[in-house]
Amino acid sequence: MLRDRSVRKVYQCGRRTGKTETMIVEGLHKVCTNKNFRILYVTPYENQVNLIFMRMREIIQDSPLIKNDVVRMKNSPYMIEFKNGSTIMGFTTGASSGQGAASIRGQRADWIFLDEIDYMAENDFSTVAMIAGERSDIGITASSTPTGKRGTFYRMCTDKSFGYSHHYHPSMHNPNWNQQMEDQFRAELTQSQYDHEILAIFGTEEAGVFDKNKLDKALTFKYYTYDKLTENDKRKIELSGGNYPDEYIYDRNNLPPYNPFRCMGVDFDKYQASSSIIILDFDVDIRKFKVIKRIEVPRGEYTLDNAVKMIIELNDIYKPSWIYVDRGYGDYQLERLHIYGDEHPSSGLKNKVKGWQFKNTIEIIDPVTKEKTKEPMKPFMVNQLSVSFDRERIILSPFDIILHKQLVDYAVERVSQSGIPIYSSKNEHYVDALGLAHLGFVLEFPQLSSLIKKPKFTTKIKHSVASLGANRVKNAFKSISQPIKNPWKNYNTHNKNDDDDLPGDKPYWTKAPKINSNSQRYKTAKWGNRTGIGFKGRSLW
Incomplete structure (x- = not known):
């Protein structure tokens, strides 16, 4: 890697490879x-640039020749100045800040070293690339252990049109690697982590929702475009053999x-x-879904x-047969589209446009029980x-x-x-539109997606010798046909005690006296009055 004199270099390496x-x-x-040579070391996080300068000071202290050439070293900002004017x-x-490497803007450099670039945001590299765009001889050396992202680092390593000299070294290229280290790492890491950290291959990013290998495969099924090719696209095509899509x-x-x-x-x-x-x-x-257009309506x-x-x-x-829109901020648009469809019936917009709220639920048929179930809208989509x-x-x-x-x-x-997953809230609008x-x-053509099943109805009538609900009907008629029994008919029989019964052993039926509603004493009693039969007034309370 040190002998490579390329102006653009990228190191795809496992851990502890140097x-x-x-x-x-x-x-x-x-x-x-x-x-008068100016070098920038750029890392995603503070502790990484701190470790680089700590190691640099150790090397300087161990070399009297280099130490003699140093004018000063300081940590805020990280800087080492030399007698020959180089810095x-x-x-x-600030990978987590989302500010696009704002601290680097306006810097000048003759060479830029990007360590752990796969942990940087896309906007970060754009800022760095602008610095290197000042002259063609400004060099960039990028290195990282793969995370699985298909971002800038991935394209540097896999796309020759980026113009980077690629160096690949898994952890096994470390001269001190042995079987004990191999066994230890395999025991401590998952297979995905082992692929990234040790084998230094991109594999699949664990944090993503969609399988990265499947996304890459989706790009290979058909060679086509739905936008006019840019000059950069045409240059890449010519470099690849001139096969236009x-x-x-x-x-x-x-x-x-x-x-x-x-x-x-x-x-x-x-x-x-x-x-x-x-x-x-x-x-x-070919029985596949194909994106045939992506459109952005600019803000204004x-x-x-x-x-x-x-x-x-x-x-x-x-x-289109159906238009599904997000109602999160689309109620006004949905109403306008329905009004237009009502005024222009031939457009079909009154019926084909459907609005969906991502925070609501969606009712589907369970394929096993055939019962209706409600699922959170966005996770289902x-x-x-x-x-x-x-x-x-x-x-x-x-x-x-x-x-x-x-x-x-x-x-x-x-x-x-x-338990409902909350998805990315930035740079995800085309994913939601595709979803x-x-x-x-899925909902309108389930036979094509083969993901859900709708209930099937039939007009055929089947005859059975079994009589549905026959016993219930029979018992109902039986109860109607029987005469009403007098519960007081066997009063004396029920009231008899067995020879060995003691008082209170069994409850007795007692016929309550009939109350004469015309009696004056019941008419004069008011709610809340504790007087009357069996009561002696409020003194009892």
């Missing part, structure tokens, strides 16, 4: 052999082929993001009205989408990096007290 040590040695060599500085991106680009003058199995999903969000729309087809030839003064207009236009072009990805029944365009990235990053942030479009197939 990737950080290599970058420290490389950085010290560059500042000692180049005048080493350390920064953190099929284009599914439609408008009012170029309508798509009619497909009755087509659904649209819409996620509205006025304040956090633009309105997101996904159109999903079912390909009857009339965001909601613009979203309604876009849905009406897309409905005219793609003619996400689970159905996850199952279709697991069954490899969804096709994604390999040119839509945004949708793929949101699916990869989609995760469970926490679980509520009632709604897929839910349209």
Whole structure:
């Protein structure tokens, strides 16, 4: 890795392989052999940059030659200055802050070292890349142990068009590795952790909702695009052999082929993001769901009205059978679409547009008991989408990096007290739109999704020799036909004591005296009066 003279290098390494040590040695060599050379070390968290500078000071203290060249060292900010005018500085991106490595903005560098880049946010690397965009000879060396994310680090290692010289070293390349270490790590780590930490392979990210391998597989089923290719896309295609994709680009003058199995999903969000729309087809030839369009309605003064207009236009072009929309902030839009559908019956919008509240429940038929059950709306929707990805029944365009990235990053942030998962709340709107479009197939075309079953009704009549409820009817007629018995008929018989009975051994039936309602003494008694037969007034209380 040290002998590699490439301007862009990436180290995909397991734990304890010395990737950080290599970058420290490389950085010290560059500042000692180049005048006025400026190096930046960038890490996701404070303790990591602190460890880098601690190790750098140890090396400097052990080398009288390097120590003699140092002018000063300080920790706030992390900086080491040399006599030849060169400088080493350390920064953190603040991976959990979501501020896009704001502390690095405005810095100048001749070489940038990114340690544990797979733990940084996407916006963090964008900031760093802008620094390197000043000149073509500014170098970047990135290293990390894979987490399973299909982000910047993954593309650096797997996509040659990024232009990075790739070095792969699992933990077994450590000269001190032995069988005892192998057994210990296999006993302490799960298989997924072992793949990431020791084998240094991407595998599957544990935190995500969707299987990353299945998401990657969804990109390979069909080579197509539904947006015009960018110049960057064209350069990548030319570098890969010039094989251009099929284009599914439609408008009012170029309508798509009619497909009755087509659904649209819409996620509205006025304040956090633009309105997101996904159109999903079912390909009857290969029996898979295929995303044929992803649209973003930018934020603006009339965001909601613009979203309604876009849905009406897309409905005219793609003619979906069903349109499922998020009612979280879509009540106004839903009403406007229904009014438009009422005024323009040919659009079908009055009947095909359905609104759903993610926080509500959805009623489905249990496939085992055949009884109706209520499920939390959003977890049900996400689970159905996850199952279709697991069954490899969804096709994604390999040119839509945004949708793929949101699916990869989609995760469970926490679980509520009632056991309901709470999903990602940032950069997830296309996932929700795709989930709604897929839910349209699950509920409206269950025979295609094969995920739920609806009750089947029949008009056939079957005859049986058994008489349903015969005993109950017989007993009812028997009770009617029998005369009413007088309970006082056998009063004297019941009142007789057996020879060995003692007083109080058994209860007796006693006929209560008939009360004459016309008697004056009962008429004059009022509620709350304790006088009368057997009472002696309130003194008893």
